[in-house]
Amino acid sequence: xxxxxxxxxxxxxxxxxxxxxxxxxxxxxxxxxxxxxxxxxxxxxxxxxxxxxxxxxxxxxxxxxxxxxxxxxxxxxxxxxxxxxxxxxxxxxxxxxxxxxxxxxxxxxxxxxxxxxxxxxxxxxxxxxxxxxxxxxxxxxxxxxxxxxxxxxxxxxxxxxxxxxxxxxxxxxxxxxxxxxxxxxxxxxxxxxxxxxxxxxxxxxxxxxxxxxxxxxxxxxxxxxxxxxxxxxxxxxxxxxxxxxxxxxxxxxxxxxxxxxxxxxxxxxxxxxxxxxxxxxxxxxxxxxxxxxxxxxxxxxxxx
Amino acid sequence: xxxxxxxxxxxxxxxxxxxxxxxxxxxxxxxxxxxxxxxxxxxxxxxxxxxxxxxxxxxxxxxxxxxxxxxxxxxxxxxxxxxxxxxxxxxxxxxxxxxxxxxxxxxxxxxxxxxxxxxxxxxxxxxxxxxxxxxxxxxxxxxxxxxxxxxxxxxxxxxxxxxxxxxxxxxxxxxxxxxxxxxxxxxxxxxxxxxxxxxxxxxxxxxxxxxxxxxxxxxxxxxxxxxxxxxxxxxxxxxxxxxxxxxxxxxxxxxxxxxxxxxxxxxxxxxxxxxxxxxxxxxxxxxxxxxxxxxxxxxxxxxxxxxxxxxxxxxxxxxxxxxxxxxxxxxxxxxxxxxxxx
Amino acid sequence: xxxxxxxxxxxxxxxxxxxxxxxxxxxxxxxxxxxxxxxxxxxxxxxxxxxxxxxxxxxxxxxxxxxxxxxxxxxxxxxxxxxxxxxxxxxxxxxxxxxxxxxxxxxxxxxxxxxxxxxxxxxxxxxxxxxxxxxxxxxxxxxxxxxxxxxxxxxxxxxxxxxxxxxxxxxxxxxxxxxxxxxxxxxxxxxxxxxxxxxxxxxxxxxxxxxxxxxxxxxxxxxxxxxxxxxxxxxxxxxxxxxxxxxxxxxxxxxxxxxxxxxxxxxxxxxxxxxxxxxxxxxxxxxxxxxxxxxxxxxxxxxxxxxxxxxxxxxxxxxxxxx
Numbered sequence: 001x002x003x004x005x006x007x008x009x010x011x012x013x014x015x016x017x018x019x020x021x022x023x024x025x026x027x028x029x030x031x032x033x034x035x036x037x038x039x040x041x042x043x044x045x046x047x048x049x050x051x052x053x054x055x056x057x058x059x060x061x062x063x064x065x066x067x068x069x070x071x072x073x074x075x076x077x078x079x080x081x082x083x084x085x086x087x088x089x090x091x092x093x094x095x096x097x098x099x100x101x102x103x104x105x106x107x108x109x110x111x112x113x114x115x116x117x118x119x120x121x122x123x124x125x126x127x128x129x130x131x132x133x134x135x136x137x138x139x140x141x142x143x144x145x146x147x148x149x150x151x152x153x154x155x156x157x158x159x160x161x162x163x164x165x166x167x168x169x170x171x172x173x174x175x176x177x178x179x180x181x182x183x184x185x186x187x188x189x190x191x192x193x194x195x196x197x198x199x200x201x202x203x204x205x206x207x208x209x210x211x212x213x214x215x216x217x218x219x220x221x222x223x224x225x226x227x228x229x230x231x232x233x234x235x236x237x238x239x240x241x242x243x244x245x246x247x248x249x250x251x252x253x254x255x256x257x258x259x260x261x262x263x264x265x266x267x268x269x270x271x272x273x274x275x276x277x278x279x280x281x282x283x284x285x286x287x288x289x290x291x292x293x294x295x296x297x298x299x300x301x302x303x304x
Numbered sequence: 305x306x307x308x309x310x311x312x313x314x315x316x317x318x319x320x321x322x323x324x325x326x327x328x329x330x331x332x333x334x335x336x337x338x339x340x341x342x343x344x345x346x347x348x349x350x351x352x353x354x355x356x357x358x359x360x361x362x363x364x365x366x367x368x369x370x371x372x373x374x375x376x377x378x379x380x381x382x383x384x385x386x387x388x389x390x391x392x393x394x395x396x397x398x399x400x401x402x403x404x405x406x407x408x409x410x411x412x413x414x415x416x417x418x419x420x421x422x423x424x425x426x427x428x429x430x431x432x433x434x435x436x437x438x439x440x441x442x443x444x445x446x447x448x449x450x451x452x453x454x455x456x457x458x459x460x461x462x463x464x465x466x467x468x469x470x471x472x473x474x475x476x477x478x479x480x481x482x483x484x485x486x487x488x489x490x491x492x493x494x495x496x497x498x499x500x501x502x503x504x505x506x507x508x509x510x511x512x513x514x515x516x517x518x519x520x521x522x523x524x525x526x527x528x529x530x531x532x533x534x535x536x537x538x539x540x541x542x543x544x545x546x547x548x549x550x551x552x553x554x555x556x557x558x559x560x561x562x563x564x565x566x567x568x569x570x571x572x573x574x575x576x577x578x579x580x581x582x583x584x585x586x587x588x589x590x591x592x593x594x595x596x597x598x599x600x601x602x603x604x605x606x607x608x609x610x611x612x613x614x615x616x617x618x619x620x621x622x623x624x625x626x627x628x629x630x631x632x633x634x635x636x637x638x639x640x641x642x643x644x645x646x
Numbered sequence: 647x648x649x650x651x652x653x654x655x656x657x658x659x660x661x662x663x664x665x666x667x668x669x670x671x672x673x674x675x676x677x678x679x680x681x682x683x684x685x686x687x688x689x690x691x692x693x694x695x696x697x698x699x700x701x702x703x704x705x706x707x708x709x710x711x712x713x714x715x716x717x718x719x720x721x722x723x724x725x726x727x728x729x730x731x732x733x734x735x736x737x738x739x740x741x742x743x744x745x746x747x748x749x750x751x752x753x754x755x756x757x758x759x760x761x762x763x764x765x766x767x768x769x770x771x772x773x774x775x776x777x778x779x780x781x782x783x784x785x786x787x788x789x790x791x792x793x794x795x796x797x798x799x800x801x802x803x804x805x806x807x808x809x810x811x812x813x814x815x816x817x818x819x820x821x822x823x824x825x826x827x828x829x830x831x832x833x834x835x836x837x838x839x840x841x842x843x844x845x846x847x848x849x850x851x852x853x854x855x856x857x858x859x860x861x862x863x864x865x866x867x868x869x870x871x872x873x874x875x876x877x878x879x880x881x882x883x884x885x886x887x888x889x890x891x892x893x894x895x896x897x898x899x900x901x902x903x904x905x906x907x908x909x910x911x912x913x914x915x916x917x918x919x920x921x922x923x924x925x926x927x928x929x930x931x932x933x934x935x936x937x938x939x940x941x942x943x944x945x946x947x948x949x950x951x952x953x954x955x956x957x958x959x960x961x962x963x964x965x966x967x968x969x
């Protein structure tokens with residue numbers, strides 16, 4: 001068996017040749033994307049955000065400030081050379097807390113979007129492909145979820161489960177999936193009638209094969225676009241829950257929770273709420289610009 | 305194709321050395337390269353060619369319908385009744401479009417708004433045409449409605465009054481195309497541009513529509529520019545044919561000359577490609593190879609890569625040869641092998 | 647090779663309840679294809695010609711009648727007989743631009759039937775695909791390309807390569823050249839003709855283009871609203887059409903020649919909806935030879951004689967005399 005695999009690979013042409021088409025396509029994508037100024041800006045913001053999240057603990061000047069240190073002698077200092085973003089009411093460095101907040105935010109964004117996709121994509125695919133009564137049931141449940149404003153529902157869920165970052169993520173995931181069901185179901189319905197799907201059927205492909213080989217790969221573009229937009233929205237949602245005191249609890253360095261406390265110090269100690277606020281806005285904007293850019297290259301209807 | 309206009313009657317439409325290109329990701333796509341042809345009043349010409357030859361782009365340019373960018377005019381004139389359509393400006397263009405030149409398309413459904421009735425849309429078009437007229441001559445909404453009914457009757461739509469209340473989806477494809485023709489002709493235009501008007505229709509319905517266009521042409525004294533890939537359609541409704549290949553005109557001849565004495569190797573290849581519905585066929589010779597890439601068009605004659613007669617001189621731009629009255633060809637080998645097919 | 651008896655394909659459309667209507671796409675069609683022949687099926691939209699092709703491959707559910715391929719009754723299929731059907735019959739679709747999965751390389755697309763039905767994998771699979779591409783006139787440099795990098799004619803060749811991958815006996819060709827330019831169409835037609843001779847394939851060729859059918863097919867059936875109105879040797883039907891619809895259809899096609907033969911006025915009216923079929927003869931609403939009180943009441947008999955089959959009251963007398 002091992003031998004046959006080796007002889008197989010020996011007969012196949014090199015990697016570059018076998019993937020020449022893929023490489024050409026990737027190159028086209030990269031070029032299209034690179035020409036789009038706002039998309040590149042979004043990408044830059046998102047990359048900066050990811051890098052910050054990755055190396056945050058090693059670059060911040062006062063790592064202990066994220067875990068509840070108290071320096072009352074330095075409380076509410078305006079921005080200066082030591083404290084670039086100033087300090088808060090217990091003397092913690094705002095810059096440190098904003099930088100460390102990226103990691104929490106990234107976790108929230110990835111988990112919320114990821115869980116929503118894990119629930120929504122399979123449901124949408126089943127609804128669209130199977131049709132009939134199954135579709136009716138799935139889509140009506142989805143409608144019920146969509147008919148309640150997401151944040152309100154999330155607040156209700158957190159209210160029932162008790163405040164906390166894990167519960168906040170859980171609640172957001174639970175209100176986020178219906179969008180994916182809608183998207184994937186609609187896409188599956190249209191792909192199901194594509195001629196290449198009919199051709200696959202005429203060749204005797206099983207239903208599972210049709211779903212995984214012919215339908216799912218052609219659904220990925222809109223899913224990726226929606227996911228990148230949703231990352232931003234999930235960050236906003238988590239910050240809103242934090243702001244309402246239902247998400248991360250102080251002294252956990254979460255942007256929404258920080259603003260929630262900081263707003264009582266407005267307008268005199270503006271920097272305390274200003275910098276976390278700017279961090280949220282820029283990050284959300286970055287993900288949205290990236291999503292727009294991705295849609296431009298992945299959705300051929302928007303191209304040229 | 306350059307050269308003097310063919311007949312001395314003042315042409316209604318005169319396209320002169322028209323050049324147009326598109327900006328694309330991969331470079332500049334030279335869609336139209338030096339196209340010249342005339343349409344006399346009351347004449348019906350066909351522009352034939354395959355996908356990408358520039359026939360639709362030419363038609364849209366006459367109407368000023370190409371978005372720029374990515375389209376960019378590189379030179380030439382499109383003279384309609386003495387006015388250069390390329391320079392008259394958007395305001396005048398809109399007037400001309402509604403009243404003097406009209407266009408019909410392949411898929412009528414795309415050009416009819418699904419949420420309004422046929423009547424509403426037809427009356428709106430008629431009222432829009434009134435804006436170009438002096439105030440005293442304008443139609444009222446009631447006149448416009450009567451005119452709409454009259455137009456629908458002219459295109460042989462059964463029960464015109466009742467059709468006004470119908471929505472586009474309630475009509476068949478052939479009836480929709482009739483409605484579109486009624487809309488196009490409601491302003492009594494001098495020129496009708498028909499872009500593959502019957503391609504989406506069934507054969508028996510196509511016959512009805514072609515018959516109708518022919519009938520209306522006589523009625524209205526219309527000039528017709530028919531864009532099509534179907535040589536049969538051209539043969540049945542046109543007086544003259546312009547054959548395009550890769551953005552250039554290769555042959556311009558009367559229908560009789562083109563079908564009986566095709567001169568350009570591409571034209572001959574095209575004629576040999578289509579099986580004849582009225583005769584048993586033995587084999588189709590066709591044209592080997594595929595279209596050249598217009599991002600980097602071949603020098604000289606653009607057909608030389610696929611041409612059996614090509615030689616070194618074909619790398620130079622071919623001369624325009626006048627073979628007969630109403631027969632011009634752009635080819636170095638026009639005299640060789642020119643003659644009847646089969 | 648392929649035998650269809652009294653085939654019916656009806657679709658239920660509309661919501662459940664009173665709005666529910668039955669669309670009779672194919673309503674009692676019988677035809678037999680001999681091994682190695684090219685059989686043409688012509689008709690306009692709504693005639694049901696494409697549905698017959700799809701029904702032969704079980705891509706649409708069969709409502710009634712019998713489907714026999716290579717002496718095997720495949721009217722009802724289970725998993726085992728489906729495997730057999732797929733190996734015996736394959737289809738080439740009208741629009742090559744959408745018949746290939748845009749996310750799959752040509753290699754993967756053409757491999758698909760082989761992966762599904764044969765143990766070929768790896769280098770052997772690739773060699774077979776390269777061989778198939780060669781058969782359809784494409785070099786192996788296309789293996790790793792994506793469909794959007796190919797021209798229409800090249801894509802259609804890929805589709806044909808995929809369809810013949812399992813060495814089927816029957817190929818259903820559903821308007822295989824309608825989406826192509828004429829010069830490419832002639833290349834594909836020539837190629838299909840050569841391929842048939844080489845592999846001994848049986849073609850069910852579905853088209854609205856009469857000239858193409860005349861060129862490629864030995865026998866032809868003309869369909870109108872779900873039934874065959876005339877059938878026979880292609881040359882006989884084209885030279886001497888008997889059914890008024892066939893006559894009108896042939897007259898409607900413009901000839902690519904300088905002078906058009908005198909054709910008289912074109913056939914009027916529209917094709918009725920297959921949901922709301924006219925009583926009696928289906929063509930009576932447009933028929934120039936309609937007999938009041940007969941054609942609009944009684945369905946025409948099917949008359950089979952030396953010249954082929956025709957379904958029209960005009961020939962009832964002759965039919966009775968000879969039958």
